Amino acid sequence: MLSEDVADFLQSGVAIILATVDGELPELWRASGAVVDPDRTTVTLYLPDSFGAAALEKLEQHPRVAAVFTRPSDYMSLQVKGTFTCLRKAGSVDRELQRRYREEFFRAVREVGLVRPERMIFSSSVAIELRVEEVFDQTPGPGAGERR
Amino acid sequence: LSLSVADLLPCLQGVIPSPIGTVAADGTPNVAYMSQVHFVDERHVALSCQFFNKTRRNLGVNPRATTIVVDPGTLAQYKLRLRFERSETEGPLFSAMEARLAAIAAQTGMSDCFKLRSADVFEVLSIEPMRGGLAEAPPPDEEPGETRDMTTAQLRGLQGLAALINRAGELSELLGDFLPGLDQRLGLEHSLLLLSCGGSKRLRIAAVHGLTDGALGSEIEVGEGLLGAVARSRQPLRISRLDRDLRYARAAARVAGSSAGPSHMPGLRGAQSLMAAPLVAHGELIGVLAAGSERQDAFDDRDESVFTIAANHVAAGIHGLLRARDLAPQPEVRRRFQLSCGDEALFVDHEYVTRGVAALIAWKLLSIHQREGRTLFTNRELRADPALKLPELKDNLESRLALLRKRLEQKCPDVRIVPAGRGRFELEVACGLELTEV
Numbered sequence: 001m002l003s004e005d006v007a008d009f010l011q012s013g014v015a016i017i018l019a020t021v022d023g024e025l026p027e028l029w030r031a032s033g034a035v036v037d038p039d040r041t042t043v044t045l046y047l048p049d050s051f052g053a054a055a056l057e058k059l060e061q062h063p064r065v066a067a068v069f070t071r072p073s074d075y076m077s078l079q080v081k082g083t084f085t086c087l088r089k090a091g092s093v094d095r096e097l098q099r100r101y102r103e104e105f106f107r108a109v110r111e112v113g114l115v116r117p118e119r120m121i122f123s124s125s126v127a128i129e130l131r132v133e134e135v136f137d138q139t140p141g142p143g144a145g146e147r148r
Numbered sequence: 149l150s151l152s153v154a155d156l157l158p159c160l161q162g163v164i165p166s167p168i169g170t171v172a173a174d175g176t177p178n179v180a181y182m183s184q185v186h187f188v189d190e191r192h193v194a195l196s197c198q199f200f201n202k203t204r205r206n207l208g209v210n211p212r213a214t215t216i217v218v219d220p221g222t223l224a225q226y227k228l229r230l231r232f233e234r235s236e237t238e239g240p241l242f243s244a245m246e247a248r249l250a251a252i253a254a255q256t257g258m259s260d261c262f263k264l265r266s267a268d269v270f271e272v273l274s275i276e277p278m279r280g281g282l283a284e285a286p287p288p289d290e291e292p293g294e295t296r297d298m299t300t301a302q303l304r305g306l307q308g309l310a311a312l313i314n315r316a317g318e319l320s321e322l323l324g325d326f327l328p329g330l331d332q333r334l335g336l337e338h339s340l341l342l343l344s345c346g347g348s349k350r351l352r353i354a355a356v357h358g359l360t361d362g363a364l365g366s367e368i369e370v371g372e373g374l375l376g377a378v379a380r381s382r383q384p385l386r387i388s389r390l391d392r393d394l395r396y397a398r399a400a401a402r403v404a405g406s407s408a409g410p411s412h413m414p415g416l417r418g419a420q421s422l423m424a425a426p427l428v429a430h431g432e433l434i435g436v437l438a439a440g441s442e443r444q445d446a447f448d449d450r451d452e453s454v455f456t457i458a459a460n461h462v463a464a465g466i467h468g469l470l471r472a473r474d475l476a477p478q479p480e481v482r483r484r485f486q487l488s489c490g491d492e493a494l495f496v497d498h499e500y501v502t503r504g505v506a507a508l509i510a511w512k513l514l515s516i517h518q519r520e521g522r523t524l525f526t527n528r529e530l531r532a533d534p535a536l537k538l539p540e541l542k543d544n545l546e547s548r549l550a551l552l553r554k555r556l557e558q559k560c561p562d563v564r565i566v567p568a569g570r571g572r573f574e575l576e577v578a579c580g581l582e583l584t585e586v
Contacts (some may be wrong), residue, residue, distance in 0.1 A: 024171060026212060026214045027214060028179070028214045064175055064177065066179050112392065114220065138181070140396060
């Protein structure tokens with residue numbers, strides 16, 4: 001189960017990268033928002049539509065995943081490792097959550113000097129759910145990789 | 149490959165950190181962030197291995213990796229499929245990557261924990277623009293070839309600078325003309341030139357241009373801060389977003405439990421982009437040339453190449469002038485100045501001149517003149533030098549200078565201090581100088 005602090009961090013305007021495995025190959029995706037469920041054991045990530053049927057098939061064969069959440073202002077990063085459980089189409093509630101994420105993320109990257117982040121666009125998306133198994137500190141530095 | 153690594157140069161300046169994905173022996177993926185993906189050649193990139201141990205372990209069992217790089221200008225993102233080839237712990241690539249890291253570490257005062265372990269070289273198997281998700285990759289603005297070629301204007305600029313350097317007959321003339329020339333011919337508005345001093349252990353700012361915090365005459369240790377690190381490593385350095393790099397280093401410092409030091413950079417306060425190149429001639433480090441801009445991403449690869457060529461030219465020019473002066477016939481009259489450091493007393497040919505602040509000022513002026521041939525000095529640079537121990541009061545310096553001028557008139561008329569207006573004065577030296585500290 002995630003601590004409350006960690007759950008808050010994952011749902012703030014942090015950069016999110018999801019790693020999956022395709023055969024032997026690592027695959028990276030940029031997510032556009034995360035939601036932690038109330039019992040703090042599952043995280044939902046929003047991914048682009050291009051994360052399609054082929055990716056789903058790979059995930060079913062290879063359900064182990066990792067996601068890194070990084071705060072742009074100070075590079076504080078957490079890595080969540082877990083297991084893929086399901087994929088669904090994003091609905092209206094999901095779209096509202098993504099809109100909020102987008103605002104917060106843009107504000108965060110603007111603060112560190114990125115110009116006009118709103119040039120980044122969102123395509124329609126899918127939601128995937130992960131069961132959280134481990135959390136690691138991933139902030140760059142000698143302590144990166146330590147279990148929390 | 150439809151896109152080559154060279155097409156991604158704007159993404160490889162370390163502005164936006166890149167995630168690297170790898171797979172462990174049990175099939176679990178892992179993601180770590182790197183501060184920079186380095187260009188090696190059209191088919192290879194290198195990643196700096198500092199801390200990310202899990203990544204290294206994974207590459208040992210499965211050499212495949214994936215990374216995402218972002219162009220900070222267009223926000224276009226590219227996914228790179230990589231295959232780990234080798235780790236380098238020495239050689240030019242390692243040195244260049246290490247120098248950059250060492251500069252950032254020196255600037256944040258954490259040289260001990262921010263070290264490059266190896267430069268990890270990867271073959272780039274494919275480059276795909278990323279679509280969907282957070283950003284749509286817009287088409288590139290320019291043809292890739294265009295951006296990488298040196299422009300005619302820059303070539304002409306270099307030609308003019310080379311002529312300017314060769315024309316200078318005195319070091320002071322060269323130091324006075326070169327930085328304005330960099331501005332006029334290459335558009336570098338803020339620059340400074342440091343020369344080695346103190347037995348090559350220190351660097352002194354010998355010329356500044358366009359900067360507002362006029363630090364002329366102040367000194368740093370070799371190894372101290374970004375510019376000191378460039379002198380130590382003898383590697384050129386380019387930084388696109390200084391606050392980002394320092395923030396990254398400070399994040400690591402917090403994790404390491406050490407506190408990152410202040411950003412001490414004489415003469416380039418407020419700079420966001422920086423280029424610095426060591427001045428080396430005949431294998432000897434003679435100084436550092438630096439240019440800064442308050443804009444982010446002000447300099448690209450091409451600018452860095454042009455700047456480094458200019459630095460090499462001026463290094464050769466300075467070296468030649470220093471050597472010419474050493475070989476020039478010495479004036480018949482030689483005066484032996486001696487500073488007794490214990491009681492801060494100044495002697496000329498064993499005769500007492502003055503002591504305290506006036507003696508320290510005289511010593512500073514004579515030393516700089518002897519080394520650089522400089523004759524024009526400012527009250528401001530004297531006030532800025534903590535070694536002179538000037539009290540706060542503004543009129544104090546004027547009175548010390550007046551005292552020194554008078555004492556020199558009496559004891560050594562061959563050396564004169566002549567006011568030049570606007571807080572400046574000339575040091576006129578009509579004899580050979582011999583300086584010894586005891």
